[in-house]
Amino acid sequence: MEVGMEAREKVRETLINLLKLKPSEVQDDAKLCDGVGVDSTEMVEFVIALEKAFCIKFSPKEITKFCSVNDIEKIIQPKLSSLAAK
Template sequence: MSRQEIEEKVREFLIEDLEIDEDKIKDDAKLKDDMGIDSLDFVDIVVIVEKKFGFKIKPEEMQNVITLKDFCDYIEKKLG
């Protein structure tokens, strides 16, 4: 899967499933501070990522994931 496809899928579920305003979805946007993603949203994200990308997120691997770019980098690395 290409980086562009990853970014499109992530963008799609952020808008459709988590109802995040499209204007807030930028590479350098912080997931918690800028996009308002809270711990309950992260539970949904774990389920969505497993369904759309086919792997489970390990919480300890998400410690350094701050921005949307970090999140897409993480997915790209896992799909490696």
């Protein structure tokens, strides 16, 4: 499995587990707030869970771009590549 797919799956699993959703309820391109129904408190919990799961930190600017699983994966990928290069 390609690294990007692994990251995307981990993002999906984190969201599903945190919000106790069914996998069918989380599409990679669904908007988190409108499509999935993530509220502001859940978003904070989700960000913290992702930071722990991937051992990375997000800037406030990056968090504002958390619209879908695909968007989050695009933000995480360079961070993981940077970690791997160290």
